[in-house]
Amino acid sequence: MGIQGIGASVARKEDRRFITGAGRYTDDMVVPGMMHAVFVRSPHAHATLGKIDSAEAEDMPGVIAVLTGEQLKADEIGNLICGWAISSKDGAPMNMGEWSPLAVGKVRYVGDAVAVVVAETRAQARDAAEAVMVDYDELPVVVDALEALKEGAPQVHDNAPGNLIFDWEIGEKAATEQALAGAAHVTKMQIRNNRLVPNAMEPRAALAKYDRAEDHFTLWTTSQNPHVARLVLSAFYNVAPENKLRVIAPDVGGGFGSKIYIYPEEIVCLWASKRTGVPVKWVAERTESFLTDAHGRDHLTEVEMGFDANNRIVGLKVDTIANLGAYMSLFSSAVPTYLYATLLSGQYVIPAIHANVRTVYTNTAPVDAYRGAGRPEATYLLERMMETAARELGVSPAELRRMNFIREYPYQTPVIMCYDAGDYEASLDAAMKAADWDGFPARRAEAEARGKLRGIGMSCYIEACGIAPSAAVGALGAGVGLWESAEVRVNAVGTVEVMTGSHSHGQGHETTFAQLVSDRLGLPLDQVNIVHGDTDKVQMGMGTYGSRSGAVGMSAIAKALDKVETKAKKIAAHLLEADEGDIVIEDGHCKVAGTDKQVPWFQVALAAYTAHNLPDGMEPGLKEGAFYDPSNFTFPAGCYICEVEVDPETGKTDVVQFVASDDFGNIINPLIVEGQVHGGLAQGIGQALLEDTAYDASGQLLTASYMDYAMPRAADLPSFNVGTTVTPCPSNPLGIKGCGEAGAIGSPPALINAVTDAIGVRDLTMPASPRRVWEALQAKA
Amino acid sequence: MAKLEMTVNGRKVSRVVDDRTLLAHFLREDMQLTGTHVGCDTSQCGACVVHVDGKAVKSCTMLAAQASGAQVTTIEGLSSGADLHPVQRAFNEHHGLQCGFCTTGMIMASVDIIARHGGDLDEATVRAELEGNICRCTGYHNIVKAVLAANAEMHGASQAAE
Ligand code: FES
Ligand code: FES
Numbered sequence: 001m002g003i004q005g006i007g008a009s010v011a012r013k014e015d016r017r018f019i020t021g022a023g024r025y026t027d028d029m030v031v032p033g034m035m036h037a038v039f040v041r042s043p044h045a046h047a048t049l050g051k052i053d054s055a056e057a058e059d060m061p062g063v064i065a066v067l068t069g070e071q072l073k074a075d076e077i078g079n080l081i082c083g084w085a086i087s088s089k090d091g092a093p094m095n096m097g098e099w100s101p102l103a104v105g106k107v108r109y110v111g112d113a114v115a116v117v118v119a120e121t122r123a124q125a126r127d128a129a130e131a132v133m134v135d136y137d138e139l140p141v142v143v144d145a146l147e148a149l150k151e152g153a154p155q156v157h158d159n160a161p162g163n164l165i166f167d168w169e170i171g172e173k174a175a176t177e178q179a180l181a182g183a184a185h186v187t188k189m190q191i192r193n194n195r196l197v198p199n200a201m202e203p204r205a206a207l208a209k210y211d212r213a214e215d216h217f218t219l220w221t222t223s224q225n226p227h228v229a230r231l232v233l234s235a236f237y238n239v240a241p242e243n244k245l246r247v248i249a250p251d252v253g254g255g256f257g258s259k260i261y262i263y264p265e266e267i268v269c270l271w272a273s274k275r276t277g278v279p280v281k282w283v284a285e286r287t288e289s290f291l292t293d294a295h296g297r298d299h300l301t302e303v304e305m306g307f308d309a310n311n312r313i314v315g316l317k318v319d320t321i322a323n324l325g326a327y328m329s330l331f332s333s334a335v336p337t338y339l340y341a342t343l344l345s346g347q348y349v350i351p352a353i354h355a356n357v358r359t360v361y362t363n364t365a366p367v368d369a370y371r372g373a374g375r376p377e378a379t380y381l382l383e384r385m386m387e388t389a390a391r392e393l394g395v396s397p398a399e400l401r402r403m404n405f406i407r408e409y410p411y412q413t414p415v416i417m418c419y420d421a422g423d424y425e426a427s428l429d430a431a432m433k434a435a436d437w438d439g440f441p442a443r444r445a446e447a448e449a450r451g452k453l454r455g456i457g458m459s460c461y462i463e464a465c466g467i468a469p470s471a472a473v474g475a476l477g478a479g480v481g482l483w484e485s486a487e488v489r490v491n492a493v494g495t496v497e498v499m500t501g502s503h504s505h506g507q508g509h510e511t512t513f514a515q516l517v518s519d520r521l522g523l524p525l526d527q528v529n530i531v532h533g534d535t536d537k538v539q540m541g542m543g544t545y546g547s548r549s550g551a552v553g554m555s556a557i558a559k560a561l562d563k564v565e566t567k568a569k570k571i572a573a574h575l576l577e578a579d580e581g582d583i584v585i586e587d588g589h590c591k592v593a594g595t596d597k598q599v600p601w602f603q604v605a606l607a608a609y610t611a612h613n614l615p616d617g618m619e620p621g622l623k624e625g626a627f628y629d630p631s632n633f634t635f636p637a638g639c640y641i642c643e644v645e646v647d648p649e650t651g652k653t654d655v656v657q658f659v660a661s662d663d664f665g666n667i668i669n670p671l672i673v674e675g676q677v678h679g680g681l682a683q684g685i686g687q688a689l690l691e692d693t694a695y696d697a698s699g700q701l702l703t704a705s706y707m708d709y710a711m712p713r714a715a716d717l718p719s720f721n722v723g724t725t726v727t728p729c730p731s732n733p734l735g736i737k738g739c740g741e742a743g744a745i746g747s748p749p750a751l752i753n754a755v756t757d758a759i760g761v762r763d764l765t766m767p768a769s770p771r772r773v774w775e776a777l778q779a780k781a
Numbered sequence: 782m783a784k785l786e787m788t789v790n791g792r793k794v795s796r797v798v799d800d801r802t803l804l805a806h807f808l809r810e811d812m813q814l815t816g817t818h819v820g821c822d823t824s825q826c827g828a829c830v831v832h833v834d835g836k837a838v839k840s841c842t843m844l845a846a847q848a849s850g851a852q853v854t855t856i857e858g859l860s861s862g863a864d865l866h867p868v869q870r871a872f873n874e875h876h877g878l879q880c881g882f883c884t885t886g887m888i889m890a891s892v893d894i895i896a897r898h899g900g901d902l903d904e905a906t907v908r909a910e911l912e913g914n915i916c917r918c919t920g921y922h923n924i925v926k927a928v929l930a931a932n933a934e935m936h937g938a939s940q941a942a943e
Contacts, residue, residue, distance in 0.1 A: 011873050018881030019869040019888060021816015021856035028815035123799060201820045201828060201882040201917050253818075253882030254917050286821040506880030506918045675876045675923055682920030706825035706915065714911040714921040719904065743920075 005519030006734075009671035013525060014510040023251045026205040026220045027283045034207070035064060037269055037282040038125035040115040040132045041291070042107035045143070045363035045699020046154060049103055050135025052115055057131040062124035065276045066132060067268075068115045069102035077101060077271050078237040080264065082328035083479035086166050086337050089356075094166040097157025097361065099327040101237075101264035101271075107136070108156055108326035109363050110699055111291030113264050118276055122283075143695040145323035145360040146300060156326060156361035165324060165359040166333070170341045170415050176354035179315030183306025187389040193377045194766045195298035195323070195693040196686075197709060198370045200505075202253020203284035204293060208269035212277065216244050221266050223249040224259045224503050225543020228480065230535050232262045232330070239270045242535075249533040252505035256683070257369040258293045259505065260545050261330040265292075290704040295693060296370020298323040299336065299377050305385045311393055313348055313404050318355040318381065326361065329368035333359065338416075338476050339374030339464075345413035346382040347424040347460045347637060348404040353414045363699045369545065371683055371744040375463040383459040383749035388762060397753070398432060401460050417464060419635045422663060424460060426725040431458070431639035431661035434721055440643070453646040454656075457753025461640070461746035464633040465738035467546035471629075483629035484548070485540050486556035488517070488564050490622040492609035494588075494602030495527045498560075501541015502553030503533050506679075507740065508672045509549060515668055516554055516734075520561050521601060522587045539625075547636070547738030550668065555732045556628035563624035571622075572604050574615045634729045634737040638662035640681075642750040646758045651774025653689060653755055660722040660746070665729035665737035673739045677722045680743020686712040687744070688751040688766050710767075783846035789814070790858025798845050804838075805829040807845035808855055816856040816885045820915070827914030830886040830893075831855045837893035839913070856885040859892065868892050868931040877927035879918035890914050891928045900936030902929060 004010055017023050054066035080099040087093055103114050115132055119125035140154040147153055148163040156163055180186055200222075207220040217240050223229045226249040234242045252259060265282050273280045284292070301320040308314050322336035341355040390397035402425060411419040432438075440456050447454035467473065470481035487499040496517055502509055514528040531537050544553070565585055572590030573580040576597050584593045591598040604622075607613060611620035643657040660677055667673050690710035694702040703709040728735030748766060755768045761776045783802075786795045789812055796811055808814045808831065817840055820828035829840040832854040860866040868891050871877065878884040894910045895902065907928045908921070916924060 012876065012878075015873040015878060015881075018878055018884050019856075019865065019872050020860070021814070021885050023816070023881045023885075025815075025818075025882065027819075028809075030813075121799075123801065199917055200880070201826065201915065202818070202880065203820065251881065253820075254880040256917070286823065286826075508879070671876045675879060675919060678920035678922040679879060679918045680920075683917070705823045706821055707823055711915050711917070712920075713915060714908040714925065715905075717908075717921055719922050719925065720920065 004525045005515055006668050008515065008669065010511055010515060010525065010669055012508050012511045013514060014508065025202055025251045025253055026207060026222050029207050029220045029250070031207065031209055031279045034279040034281055035118050035120055036122040036125045037272060037280050038117050038122065038129040039113045039265065040117065040129045040134065042103065042110060042112040042114055044107060044136050044138055045110050045141045046139040047107050047136035048139065049105055049107055049114065050137060053133040054115065057117060057128040060124065060128045060131060062120035063117060063128045064278065065118045065272065066115055067272055067275065069100050069104040072102050072271060073100065073104055075271060076238055077267060080327065081236050082333050083330050084334040085477040086168055086333040088166045089169045094333055095160035095164065096328050097160055101267040109365055110701060111288070111365065113268070116268050116272060118272055118280055141363045141697070141699040143362050143364050143697065143699050145298070145321045145362055148360045148362045149321065149358065156363060160361055163361040165328065165361060167358050168337055169354065169356045171354040172352055172414065173354045176315045176317050176352040179352040180304055180306040180317060183314050184309040185307045185393060186304055187385055187392055188304045189385060189388060189763065191301045191303060191381055191384055192765050193297045193299040193380055194687065196296045196370055196691050197290055197693055198256045198258035198293055198296060199711060200254030200256055200258055203286060203289045204259065204263065204265065205283040206266045206269040207279065207281040208273040209279040210273040217270055218246045218248065219266060219270055220248045220250060222252050222259050223247065224252065224255040224505060224545055226503065226533055226535055227501060227541045228543055229262050229266070233267065233270065237267050239267060247535045249503055255505045256371040257296065257373055257545060260543070261294055261368055287704050290709065291701055292365060294329045294366050294368035295325065296367065297377060298367050301381055303381055303385060305389060307389065307393065311395060311400060311403060313350045315352040316344060316350050318344060320355065320357045322357060322359045323362050323364065323367055324359050325364045325366040327366045329366040332366060332368045335369050335374045340378050342416045343375050343378040343462060343464060344382065344415055347406060347462050349406055350414065364695055371680065372741040375741065376745045376748065379459065379461040379745050380749045383461065384752060387457060387753040397458055398428060402428060417633065420632055420730050421727045422635060422637050423725065423727050424637055427637060427639040427661045427663055428460060430723060430725050431641050431659050434661065434723055435641040435657065435659040437641065447645050453648055453758040454643065455754040455758025456641065456643050457750050457757055458639060458641045459746050459750035459753065461742065462635055462637040463741060463745050465547035465636055466551040466630050466634045467548055468552060468630040468633065480542065482542055483627050484542055484552040484556040485625065485627045486560045487623065487625040488557065488560040490564060490605045492606055494605040496521065496523065497529045497531055498557055499531045499538040500553055500557060501538055501543065502549040503544045505544065507544065507549060508669070512668045512672060513554060513557060516557055517561065520565065521585055523601065547740035550736040551634045551729065551732050551738050552628060552630055554734055554736065555630065556626050558733045559626035559628050560624045563626065564622060567622060567624070568604050570615055570618065571607050572599055575599050575607060575613070630732055632731040634665065634731060636662065636664050636737040636739065636742050638742060638746060640746040640750040642754040644751065644754040644758055646755065646773060648777055651770035651777065653768055653773060655685060655718050655751065658718055658720050660720060660743065661725060662739065662742050663725050663727055664739040665726065666735035667724065674722050676739045677743045678720055680741060681720055681747050682712050682717055684744040684747030685717060685751055688748040688768060690716060690767050692767050785845055785849045787848055787850060788852045790854060800846065802845045803841050804843040804845045804848050805840035808840060814855045814857050818882055818885060820882065825913065825915065827890055828883050828886040830889040830914070832889060832893065837890050856889060859888065866892065867934045868895065871927040871931035871934070875923050875927040875930055877919065877924045883914060883916040887914050887916065887924060891931065894928065895932045895935060900932060902932045904929065
C-alpha cells in the first residue's frame with residue numbers, strides 16, 4: 001500500500017468545505033426568482049377529505065398559488081409506487097393502495113400532504129398554509145399492526161381487505177415444524193422491534209426549477225440516489241421524460257435509508273414549478289421530518305428455536321407482522337421479506353427454517369429501509385434467542401454460538417443466501433479478548449460493591465450487502481437492477497476525474513474512491529476528483545444504500561480502471577517501443593518491467609489526446625466506462641460485546657464498554673471504516689436504549705420533536721473499542737464486504753442481552769428506558 | 782420591520798428585516814452565510830451555533846433584531862484564508878465529521894467549550910458539554926477525540942510555559 005492508497009488511513013479530502021462552512025446542501029441553493037413552498041398537512045390520522053377552501057390564503061401577501069390534489073390529478077401526475085413486487089404465498093399480488101402526492105378523497109396519516117402553498121417568502125407561505133380551510137370527516141383510526149389485522153379494524157385502503165398487504169413465506173414449513181417437535185429443547189419468545197425515525201440531521205428538501213424555453217426541469221434534492229429519483233419521476237410519476245429532467249443531489253446531510261425514496265414533496269415541487277412558472281423550494285421543518293420521513297423497523301414476531309440434546313440448533317420458526325404504515329414506500333415490501341428473512345440463518349447451521357411475514361397498513365407514517373433494513377430485525381431476533389437459549393440451557397452464550405457456527409464455505413442456507421466467506425470464530429475470539437470476557441465476574445463484583453448491577457451481552461451478526469446481483473433480485477420482484485456504473489476520465493495532463501453512480505452523504509467517497517485510483521495509477525490524491533450526484537454529469541447509477549458503494553460502486557471503478565490501464569499500456573508500449581505485456585504502471589509512470597525505460601503518466605495521457613503518435617488504428621482519448629453487476633451479495637459479519645451498569649434505584653442504564661469486532665473483508669481506509677462503525681453503533685445503541693416512536697390511539701405522533709424523541713447525545717454513549725478481522729470477499733475484485741450498516745445491526749441485541757443479564761430478567765422490550773428497566777426490576781422483586 | 786446594525790465576521794452590516802426573522806435565517810438568507818445550518822425547530826440540535834459577542838449561541842433561539850449591535854462570528858469567519866482554526870484541523874485529522882451537517886455547529890460549540898474550560902478538559906466534560914449538539918453520523922467518538930486534541934494543541938503550549 002502507498003501512503004495514500006488502499007489500506008491507508010487518509011484524512012478526508014472533502015472535509016475542507018464542511019469544516020469551513022462551504023458545504024453546499026439543497027437548502028443552500030438559491031436561484032433567481034425562487035419562491036417557497038409550505039405544505040398543508042392533515043392533522044387527522046384518518047379522514048375523508050372534504051372541501052378545500054383556499055380563497056383567504058390566496059389573497060394573503062406574497063402568495064402566488066395554492067394547489068391541491070384535484071389539480072395534480074388533472075395534470076395527470078402519477079401515484080407513488082412501491083418498486084418491489086412481492087406476492088402472497090397463495091400467489092396473489094401485493095395489495096398496493098393508492099398514494100397520491102397530494103391527498104385525493106381521503107387522508108391516511110397525520111402529516112399526509114393535502115395542499116401546497118407557494119409564496120415569495122417561507123414565512124408568507126407558512127402564514128397562508130395556516131389559512132387554508134380543509135373540511136375533514138374523521139374516520140376510526142388504527143396504529144398498531146396487530147390491531148389492524150383484527151376483524152372489524154378500520155380499513156386504511158379499500159383494496160387491502162383486513163389491512164393485509166401480503167402474507168408471504170420462505171423456507172420449509174413442514175420440515176421446520178417436524179424439527180421443533182423432535183427438539184430436546186425449544187426456546188420461545190415474542191419480540192418487538194421498535195419503530196424508529198431515521199433523523200438525518202439535514203431535513204429533506206427540494207428545489208425545482210422549470211425552464212419554459214427548453215421544457216426542461218432541474219431538481220436539487222436530498223437524495224441518496226439521484227438517478228433512481230430521475231428514473232422513477234419520469235417513468236412512474238409522469239413529471240417529465242428523463243432527457244427533460246436533471247436531478248442533482250449536492251451535499252446531503254446524512255440519509256441512513258430515509259433519502260432513498262422519492263417522496264410526495266419532490267414531485268409536487270417539480271409540478272408546481274411548471275404550473276406557477278417560478279422555481280419552488282421546500283425545506284422540511286424537523287416536525288415534518290418526524291411526521292413524514294419513512295420510519296424504520298416496527299416488527300412484532302413470535303419465534304421458536306429448537307435444539308437437540310447436544311445443544312445444536314435443529315430448527316427456527318418465525319412469524320412476523322410488519323407495520324408498513326399508511327402507504328407502501330418505494331422499497332418497503334423488500335425490507336421485511338428479502339432483506340430480513342433471508343438472513344435468519346445468522347452465523348449458524350440451522351437445518352430447517354420457516355418464516356411467515358404479514359405486512360400491514362396502519363394510520364401511521366410509511367415505513368421503509370432504515371440503516372440495516374431487515375437485517376437488524378433478523379439479527380435482533382436470532383441473537384436474543386441465542387442468548388436466552390444459552391441461559392435456559394445453562395451453557396455459556398459464547399460456547400452455544402461457537403458450537404453452532406457455520407465453518408465451511410460456500411454455505412447454502414435454507415433461506416436463499418449462499419455465504420461466500422467468513423470466519424465467525426475469529427471475530428468471536430477477538431471480541432472476547434478485547435472485552436476481557438474472562439475478567440467480567442470481577443468487574444461485576446466491583447460494580448455490586450458500588451450498588452450497581454453490571455451485565456454483559458454479546459451478539460454475533462451477519463448481514464448481506466451490495467444488494468445484488470441484478471438478475472437475482474429481478475427474479476425476486478425488484479423493479480430495478482442493482483449494479484453500479486463508473487467512468488474514469490483521464491485528462492490530457494494526466495489528472496483523473498471519476499464519475500460514479502454511487503452517492504456520498506457522509507461516507508467519504510471523495511477520499512476512498514480516489515485512494516483506489518491513486519493506488520492503481522500511482523497518482524497523488526489531489527490529482528483525482530470524484531464526481532457524483534448529478535444526472536447531467538454521471539450517466540446512470542443506482543446510488544448508495546445497503547453498504548454497496550465499496551463492494552459494488554468501487555468495483556465498477558476498478559473495472560473502468562482496468563480498461564484505462566489496458567489502453568494506457570498500449571500507448572506506453574508504443575512510445576517506449578516495448579511489448580505491451582511488459583508495461584507496468586507505478587509511481588506515476590508507465591515502465592518497462594525490469595528496465596529503466598519509462599514514460600511519465602502525464603505524457604501517456606497527453607499522447608492519447610494529441611494523437612500524433614498512437615498505435616495504428618487506436619482511437620484518441622483516454623476515458624473508459626464500466627458497469628459492474630456483482631455475482632453475489634457480500635456477507636460482513638462480526639461479534640459485538642456490550643457491558644452495562646444499571647442503577648437499581650432509577651433503572652438507568654449506562655453503557656460502560658462496547659467492543660466491536662467486524663469482518664468487512666478488505667478495507668480501503670480504516671479511519672473512515674471505524675467512523676462508519678461508530679455511527680452505526682450509536683444508532684443501534686440509540687434503538688436499544690433511547691429511541692422510540694410513539695403514536696397515541698388517535699394516530700397523533702407523540703414523539704415528533706427532539707424534546708420527545710430521545711436521540712443519542714454525546715453523554716449517552718461511551719467511546720467504542722472497535723477492531724477488525726479479515727476474510728476477503730471472493731465475490732468482487734477488491735475483496736470488500738461493506739461496513740455502513742453493521743454497527744446498527746449488531747449492537748441492539750448485545751445491549752439488551754447485557755441489560756437482561758444485569759437485572760436478571762428474560763424479556764425486555766426496546767428501548768430499555770429507565771422506566772422499563774425499573775419496572776422489570778420491581779416485577780421481579 | 783426591524784433595522785439591524787451588526788458586525789458579522791468582522792464586517793459591518795446594516796439591514797432591515799421582518800421583526801420575526803431569526804438570527805439563523807438572517808445569516809443564511811440575508812447574508813448568504815449558509816455554513817450555519819438549521820436542523821430542528823425546537824432549539825435542540827445545535828447545527829445553528831454561532832458566536833455572539835464571543836459566546837456560543839444557538840442562532841435559531843435568537844431574533845436577528847436581538848443581535849443588533851453585536852459582534853457575530855459564524856463558521857465562515859472562524860479562520861481566514863488557508864489557515865484553519867485548530868478545532869477545524871482536529872475535526873479533519875480525527876475524522877470528526879461525516880455528512881458535515883452538524884459539523885459547523887459542533888465546531889463553533891467546541892471552540893467555546895475549549896475557551897471556557899481554559900485547557901482543563903476531559904472526555905466526560907466534553908461529552909457533557911456537547912449536550913446541545915446532535916450528530917447522527919459519527920457516534921461522537923471522533924468528535925470527542927477531535928475536541929480533546931484541539932484542546933491539547935491550543936493549551937499545551939501555554940501550559941508548558943506556566
Ligand atoms: S436549528 Fe438551532 S438548535 Fe436546531
Ligand atoms: S456528521 Fe452528519 S450529523 Fe454529524
